[in-house]
Amino acid sequence: MFSQTSTRHHLMNTAHRPAQIFIRGEGAWLIDANERRYLDWMQGWAVNALGHAPAAVAAALAAQAATLLTPSPALHNAPALQLAERLCQLSDFDQVYFANSGAEANEGAIKLARKWGRLHRGGAHQIITFGKAFHGRTLAAMAASGKPGWDALFPPTMPGFAKAEFNNLASVEKLVGQHTVAIMLEPVQGEAGVIPATSEFMQGLRALCDKHGLLLIVDEVQTGCGRTGPLFAYQHHGIRPDIMTLGKGLGGGVPISALLATDAVSCFEPGDQGGTFGGNPLVCAAGLAMIDALTAPGFLTRAWLHGEALADGLRSLSREFALGEVRGSGMLWALELGRNNAPLIANAAMDAGLLVNAPHPHCLRFMPPLNSTADEISHGLDLLGQALAHYG
Template sequence: MVNSKIQAAEENLIHVYNRFPIALEYGDGMYLYDTEGKEYLDFAAGFAVCGLGYNNKELNEALKAQIDKICHISNLYYHVNCGEAAKELNRISGMDRVFFTNSGSEANEGALKAARRYAYTKKTGRFEFIAMEHSFHGRSFGAVSVTGHEAYREPFEPVLPGVRFAEFNNLDSVKALVNEKTCAIILEPLQGEGGIHPAKQEFMEGIRKICDENGILMICDEVQCGMGRTGSMFAWQDFGVKPDILTMAKAIGNGIPVGAFAMTQEVADFSLKPGDHGATYGGNPLSCAAVKKVIEIFEREDIVGHVKKTAPYLEKRLEEVAGEFEFVTGRRGKGFMQGLVFSRPVSEINLKTIEEGLLVIQAQGNVIRFLPPLIAEEKHIDEMIEKLRRALRKLQ
């Protein structure tokens, strides 16, 4: 029998998501529970959003306290939460100035506008972007225009002009596209939706060199791979390659809708001016209360250190699965952002893991993504592996 809550949703929502047939009601720690009371071990974290897992009491109390004060004010006025959250976010990200948005797509949209405005102010005549094949930057018009999947762009063409796509981790393919009109190069240090592809050290360093030598801005999209997921607070820090503009969202609010794009002081001085950009809810007191508390918990509990310590165990256990099933052809990833590559469609695998009480998500190229809350311990990894094995054995 179809769950009545699912049926009601299907009758009233625009069908733009291929949802799985479960209705989740609440969560606690590493686990989610549906309306029938079934427990699911979560290795998706809401697409890498819930780094602290579910029902974190300290975060809940901070949000409740803020709700009793004020949730929204006009951006014509200052609010202490916004300034404090910006200071903390700049500190941990290594950037100088930040603009708060509501989502990752909006953060990337703002980053593209900032790059164009920088070129306009500097009178360089530059306006084109180089993006990467297999990339994903969101679903707004600008973000989808620099997303390296034709299937995402084609239904909405003509999209933003002046975008060229290079091969990820192929520096020569980037160099071949650079010209006097190139405004910025945008990339994910670790591609998520595109199939879990980590950037190579020499590629990141090469992009930075190309940008420095040609007066081009480097934009790093860390909406999914940032905020501790790769074993450093932000992925660029592990490479030692600082971007000019950095985008983030998802885990910085642990479920509260908030994103941001940050930039160096140089870009801030020559890009967006009053009236160039805005967001009605961007930097509201509630979302900034979440950002402040999330950063506080991350640092006090050494979440990044925990990921760095525990990730090798996750990799080891996933390698075991890859060696056990002939239709699993490999593992790739970094930190708590891992993928298994399959030689068969992964939608059926998702259905089997749900039966076993395990939530994972798929990516391009027949890849299953493992994006657990960053609080995952070895015991949770062991439980995940057992559930995954049971699901895969059903497909042998």
């Protein structure tokens, strides 16, 4: 066993981490070095749609690892071709570029929109994004994000983004000008505390894009792959975006992300975009296993029903402890606490054996595996109730 204190200082201090070291995962459960089991409702921040170490992904990885890992991004490989085809069949897009993280997929979306603007809109390049948005931590993705304080962190900030107010169509319309090329948003603002876009807003954005010849970009890094109910969250709203990004759940724990575009928009040429590991057969094999699982008959319906049970339980805890709103859908929910005690409650929940995330001091976020059982949902609600009894 390695020494915890001597090894820890070699990691850059980029996150507040609890002392435990986690060594194993089994579905909804995460197990630390002392064999303590935690019901995990963070799941790698909405990554593990099938929970920890899902057998289907482990088998796909083992088979692919013994066959072909990384030929070269400049050569075709079968899993990448198959995964791109499946994603296009299941969505409204025609072409896919694979990358390694959500931020990198969004970076690609921004580049694609700028190139399309150069080719088709006289050099228009500005992208309207939203206050409190989260698109990742590369410099362009940070500039596209609307996290308070981020614009001052690593100056100079990348230009080319204008910020509107989420769910306020007039605030978007006011920003549209001759340099505007696209509107980019999360269908549910996850890091902001699970704030869903209304259908009226999403449909209004589509109409605005059509009116002014703009591209609609949905960042579904968090909401995609069944997290909010349908396979993709834009499908809640009866609209067709021009560009979509995926990440997190696509690999079920393995780093793969994707940039999808319609034929009319997909204008990258050789040399415009690339990366050493993007679309390698190993991660694409995991992606194929995930897509098979997510599209199995009845899978998303069951996830939806268990998500509704989770929401019912959260609503009754909110009533019991006089808390605030319960927001979300599918397996992505937030509970408003009405007070800035979310970190305390998250710590108390961990002590009780439940891992939850506090994206803001006043709210908790819940991202259980999509294949959670009814027993796991009710057990998690019991543990959360114990934590709220301490600090609610």
